[in-house]
Amino acid sequence: KAGVTQTPRYLIKTRGQQVTLSCSPISGHRSVSWYQQTPGQGLQFLFEYFSETQRNKGNFPGRFSGRQFSNSRSEMNVSTLELGDSALYLCASSLMMRTDTQYFGPGTRLTVL
């Protein structure tokens, strides 16, 4: 079974731009969660999607948004990029919500200049 895939793997943007990151969960998984990982703050929960609906949201500004498609693939969008948005963005999928095992993708490294 293929693992969680994230595209692109690396991205460089400038302040003020917007970016869209993509996550394809493991086949059959319906829950997708997004995390931001930075050296200072560690892993911070952004949001979770299940059945195309956002179920949980972390404490991030409205510039961070996401969506999930009917095939469970998910995208997250960050508008009006700031330098502090530079981070590794991780996606994790699980079979259902609240199943114990989340499978993480390799991440997308976003650099904002």
Added chain:
Amino acid sequence: AQRVTQPEKLLSVFKGAPVELKCNYSYSGSPELFWYVQYSRQRLQLLLRHISRESIKGFTADLNKGETSFHLKKPFAQEEDSAMYYCALRANTGNQFYFGTGTSLTVIP
């Protein structure tokens, strides 16, 4: 507010020595606690969860509600245990995880 604290950023032990990675949490309800591990050039993966009370790769962790701790232990460290370890808490509603900042474990041969 929920918080997970891993007080040690770096931890070095000799091969064969016992190892303990500390994790403390604050949460008003009954949390679920997990340990995740990330080996070099690999993805973050689940190591163990307190509910199952299992031992994985020789590691165990006991939830101590009185001390609000969930320390990870292994009696005899191996070189292949060198990795980044994250303690995580899941709230009792939803599927939101709160991660600690991680402890980098190095096992010296």
